[in-house]
Amino acid sequence: MNNAADMTVMIGLEIHIELKTDSKLFCTCPSCFGAPANSLSCPVCAGHPGTLPRLNRAAVLQGLRLGLALGGKADDTLIFDRKSYFYPDLPKAYQITQRRRPIIRGGELAVSTAEGFKTVRIREAHIEEDAGKLQHDRGSGVSLVDLNRSGVPLLEVVTEPDLACGEEAAQFARRLRDLAVWLGVSDGKMQEGSLRADVNLSLCRDGVPGERTEIKNLGSFRDIVRAADAEAERQRAIYAAGGRVERCTLRWDGQMQTVTVMREKEGEGGYRYSPEPDIPPVALAGCIVDDILCGFGELPHDKELRYISMGVAPEKAELACRDRAQAELCDAVIALGAPAVQTINWVLGEVAAVMRRRGLEGAAPVPPRTLARLIELTEKGAITRATAKELLDELFDGGDADELIAQRGLVRVDDGAAVHAAVDAVICEGGKAVDDYLAGKDKAFAAIMGAVMRRLKGRADPQLVTRMLREALDK
Amino acid sequence: MNGKNDTYKFDAAAALKAAREDENNIFLSLCCDEAVVENAADHGGPLCGAPVAVKDNIAVKGCKMTCGSKMLESFVPCEDAFVVEKMRRAGMVIIGKTNLDEFAMGSSGLLSAFGAVKNPHSPDRYAGGSSSGSAAAVASGIVPVALGSDTGGSVRVPAAYCGVAAYKPTWGAVSRRGMVAHASSLDTVGIIGADAKLCAQLMAVISGRDEGDDTSFDLDIPVSGNGRDLAGLCVGVWTEQMDAALPEARAAVETVCSALRLSGASVIDISCPAYDLAAQAYIALSASEAASCLGRFDGLRYGADANDGEGVEQLRGRLFGPEVRARLVLGSALLGFEEYAPIIDGARRRRTQIKAEMERLFCDVDLVIGPTVIGCAPRIGEKRSARRERLADAFAAVANLAGIPALTLPCGSSEVMPLAVQIMGAHGADELVLSAGIGIEKAIRGING
Numbered sequence: 001m002n003n004a005a006d007m008t009v010m011i012g013l014e015i016h017i018e019l020k021t022d023s024k025l026f027c028t029c030p031s032c033f034g035a036p037a038n039s040l041s042c043p044v045c046a047g048h049p050g051t052l053p054r055l056n057r058a059a060v061l062q063g064l065r066l067g068l069a070l071g072g073k074a075d076d077t078l079i080f081d082r083k084s085y086f087y088p089d090l091p092k093a094y095q096i097t098q099r100r101r102p103i104i105r106g107g108e109l110a111v112s113t114a115e116g117f118k119t120v121r122i123r124e125a126h127i128e129e130d131a132g133k134l135q136h137d138r139g140s141g142v143s144l145v146d147l148n149r150s151g152v153p154l155l156e157v158v159t160e161p162d163l164a165c166g167e168e169a170a171q172f173a174r175r176l177r178d179l180a181v182w183l184g185v186s187d188g189k190m191q192e193g194s195l196r197a198d199v200n201l202s203l204c205r206d207g208v209p210g211e212r213t214e215i216k217n218l219g220s221f222r223d224i225v226r227a228a229d230a231e232a233e234r235q236r237a238i239y240a241a242g243g244r245v246e247r248c249t250l251r252w253d254g255q256m257q258t259v260t261v262m263r264e265k266e267g268e269g270g271y272r273y274s275p276e277p278d279i280p281p282v283a284l285a286g287c288i289v290d291d292i293l294c295g296f297g298e299l300p301h302d303k304e305l306r307y308i309s310m311g312v313a314p315e316k317a318e319l320a321c322r323d324r325a326q327a328e329l330c331d332a333v334i335a336l337g338a339p340a341v342q343t344i345n346w347v348l349g350e351v352a353a354v355m356r357r358r359g360l361e362g363a364a365p366v367p368p369r370t371l372a373r374l375i376e377l378t379e380k381g382a383i384t385r386a387t388a389k390e391l392l393d394e395l396f397d398g399g400d401a402d403e404l405i406a407q408r409g410l411v412r413v414d415d416g417a418a419v420h421a422a423v424d425a426v427i428c429e430g431g432k433a434v435d436d437y438l439a440g441k442d443k444a445f446a447a448i449m450g451a452v453m454r455r456l457k458g459r460a461d462p463q464l465v466t467r468m469l470r471e472a473l474d475k
Numbered sequence: 476m477n478g479k480n481d482t483y484k485f486d487a488a489a490a491l492k493a494a495r496e497d498e499n500n501i502f503l504s505l506c507c508d509e510a511v512v513e514n515a516a517d518h519g520g521p522l523c524g525a526p527v528a529v530k531d532n533i534a535v536k537g538c539k540m541t542c543g544s545k546m547l548e549s550f551v552p553c554e555d556a557f558v559v560e561k562m563r564r565a566g567m568v569i570i571g572k573t574n575l576d577e578f579a580m581g582s583s584g585l586l587s588a589f590g591a592v593k594n595p596h597s598p599d600r601y602a603g604g605s606s607s608g609s610a611a612a613v614a615s616g617i618v619p620v621a622l623g624s625d626t627g628g629s630v631r632v633p634a635a636y637c638g639v640a641a642y643k644p645t646w647g648a649v650s651r652r653g654m655v656a657h658a659s660s661l662d663t664v665g666i667i668g669a670d671a672k673l674c675a676q677l678m679a680v681i682s683g684r685d686e687g688d689d690t691s692f693d694l695d696i697p698v699s700g701n702g703r704d705l706a707g708l709c710v711g712v713w714t715e716q717m718d719a720a721l722p723e724a725r726a727a728v729e730t731v732c733s734a735l736r737l738s739g740a741s742v743i744d745i746s747c748p749a750y751d752l753a754a755q756a757y758i759a760l761s762a763s764e765a766a767s768c769l770g771r772f773d774g775l776r777y778g779a780d781a782n783d784g785e786g787v788e789q790l791r792g793r794l795f796g797p798e799v800r801a802r803l804v805l806g807s808a809l810l811g812f813e814e815y816a817p818i819i820d821g822a823r824r825r826r827t828q829i830k831a832e833m834e835r836l837f838c839d840v841d842l843v844i845g846p847t848v849i850g851c852a853p854r855i856g857e858k859r860s861a862r863r864e865r866l867a868d869a870f871a872a873v874a875n876l877a878g879i880p881a882l883t884l885p886c887g888s889s890e891v892m893p894l895a896v897q898i899m900g901a902h903g904a905d906e907l908v909l910s911a912g913i914g915i916e917k918a919i920r921g922i923n924g
Binding site: 043047048049050051052053054055082084086091092093094270272273274275277278279280 | 532533534540542547550552553554556651652653654655656659660686687688689690763764766767770771772773777787807810811
């Protein structure tokens with residue numbers, strides 16, 4: 001019996017990302033999700049006899065953006081091929097894709113592991129059209145074809161098998177999705193199928209990889225983790241029993257949490273590739289590439305590394321760099337002199353909370369200058385954190401922090417006498433909380449504390465109040 | 476109504492009547508009636524009011540398009556092809572859809588699912604294909620012009636056998652939008668006309684950039700269709716083609732050479748060795764492209780008559796004819812099996828070579844002439860050697876492989892069947908080929924009296 005427990009996992013991903021464009025890759029139908037079945041198709045994307053594709057150049061630029069942001073090199077010519085196979089969701093019986101000359105070669109994306117960041121190499125990325133969608137009606141045994149998705153532009157990103165487990169694979173997919181959203185290349189809505197992954201997995205013994213299998217069409221990060229891990233275990237069990245892993249294509253069943261064999265995987269010829277004569281080769285001028293590269297600004301991973309170097313915890317740095325608007329706010333506030341750690345805590349914490357409460361998305365309406373001042377005042381101790389939180393919400397609607405503080409006398413109360421007076425007043429008033437505490441229920445302290453803070457309108461230093469209250473009560 | 480062309484008198488009403496009465500199995504459906512003919516607007520161009528027949532693989536809105544196949548027996552396209560739009564705007568009257576070898580595959584005119592087309596000169600002879608109906612429509616005088624398609628000679632061969640003129644444009648000079656693809660990189664819309672001038676005039680109407688076809692571009696084709704002075708032209712006679720042709724076909728070419736010399740053109744012999752394997756390259760490439768182009772015909776869509784329980788495999792087996800099936804199997808195999816990759820790669824290399832050789836040739840000569848086909852239209856059922864068939868294909872296929880323009884003109888006859896001469900030009904030299912063709916036609920008429 002072979003001991004398969006020491007075999008390592010090798011995962012390569014093929015990720016299909018829907019490119020955000022007004023219309024489809026080869027026709028002028030709108031490219032969007034959720035419309036009534038077959039309401040977004042035309043003779044071209046329905047493959048009617050005599051129809052011809054017309055290249056959507058905006059889609060090419062979107063694909064280039066993402067590929068170049070991954071550090072890949074662009075080909076100087078755009079060339080398409082036909083990948084022929086029969087399936088009901090493929091109206092022309094061929095998909096227009098790129099086989100010989102993918103638009104992007106090379107590139108990389110880092111994932112974080114316990115040992116720090118690890119580089120995952122990208123083999124190539126190419127542009128292709130999506131197929132339609134099948135709706136299977138288990139009851140009647142009939143499958144319905146919806147061509148709304150047929151012809152939607154995709155960038156397929158193919159990695160080297162550098163990933164070592166389901167978790168890493170899912171993280172890669174998520175970082176890729178976040179980068180695409182950052183660049184405005186995708187809307188990143190997993191539940192709408194904006195990103196789908198195929199997992200290629202094999203087990204390795206002593207550096208020699210065994211046969212690989214492919215799990216197709218995973219549409220959520222959780223599915224990627226579970227499907228990859230399940231397949232690794234399936235293969236491990238086969239090797240442990242002395243068997244052979246067969247090359248095949250698998251489906252992940254989310255309900256049953258199992259992988260099942262779909263079909264024996266086609267050899268290369270099974271797909272019958274041939275050049276696509278209907279789209280003439282398009283020269284990709286160097287200046288197009290240069291313009292895109294110049295327009296990037298600092299990309300998320302570089303920003304993440306910079307934040308970490310400024311002392312921000314890695315998990316927080318990663319979180320801060322997921323959303324472009326959030327990260328740009330952090331940058332602006334830090335640029336005004338605010339400390340990085342606190343800035344990121346504020347943006348991820350309080351600012352995000354106000355956004356959620358108000359149901360807002362995108363850039364927070366609070367000016368960076370205002371947030372920087374709030375942070376400064378809080379750090380100095382001029383106002384309490386509680387005060388700052390209240391002010392933040394109001395400042396979303398405009399206004400000046402210092403003015404508001406002055407108008408309402410919100411400066412932190414450090415005056416021991418004022419605290420003393422408030423403490424005495426609350427204890428004298430008595431009440432259930434006081435009685436409970438004096439009877440030995442320590443939990444009642446919080447309620448008494450709350451009453452004191454309310455008297456002081458939240459402006460007192462909580463630590464001072466706690467100390468004085470305890471002293472007074474214990475007397 | 477009658478058109479205003481200074482040379483021709485167009486009578487669409489008569490064309491419609493003749494189309495209805497045709498007994499050569501030319502038309503698969505008619506696209507107009509008396510009302511359409513009467514109401515045709517006057518646009519003033521040379522082909523205004525001209526009746527035209529359209530091969531049944533080019534879409535006319537609202538009119539059945541069968542491609543000569545049971546697979547599309549009741550398919551009705553919802554849009555006009557671009558070339559049809561252009562003809563309508565020029566005031567032409569679309570009489571009907573003509574019969575063809577199924578899915579434009581074949582050169583005999585015998586391979587339509589809806590019966591063979593008869594050659595108007597003689598019913599026991601090939602009409603030629605695949606644009607058999609369009610050639611016969613012009614040859615029998617029903618219409619002065621017709622549209623066909625040309626992938627490997629499919630307007631030129633039937634035109635040669637039926638004794639009319641035909642023109643295959645530079646690839647990309649005419650939009651393919653609305654023409655059912657056989658082999659996308661080889662396909663062109665083709666023109667058949669009673670003479671070269673009509674071909675030139677129709678080319679002016681239908682050519683030019685179409686936003687709906689990324690491969691299309693503008694060429695400067697004058698609308699009037701005037702001939703050019705042949706003096707000073709340098710014309711090359713293709714020796715390999717002459718060697719392969721029958722004596723009568725060679726004689727027709729010699730007639731044209733005499734006419735050229737008399738007109739002040741110079742005629743020299745030229746050789747194009749790559750031509751040798753042109754036929755094989757054509758078969759491999761057209762079959763493999765056809766395999767992808769015809770994949771969409773699963774028998775479940777587009778008006779095919781599917782029976783319950785029939786799957787795609789059975790449907791394609793039943794609804795495609797034997798020639799189409801053979802080419803699809805060949806094409807799929809060539810693309811699908813690694814061991815055949817060298818054949819496809821070799822064919823592509825051969826094509827590149829042919830293109831380059833033709834380009835070089837046109838540095839030395841303005842035009843290349845040779846026989847369009849080996850001889851006159853063969854008798855139906857006559858035994859033909861495979862080698863002869865392949866060579867015959869090569870005469871025409873070279874122009875498709877190289878993407879260059881080619882015109883065929885009737886010239887003389889043998890056994891009372893017409894003979895033809897083919898004129899080819901450099902990529903984009905459509906105006907030269909057409910205007911020289913008009914001049915050559917005049918000169919031949921001069922010789923023949």
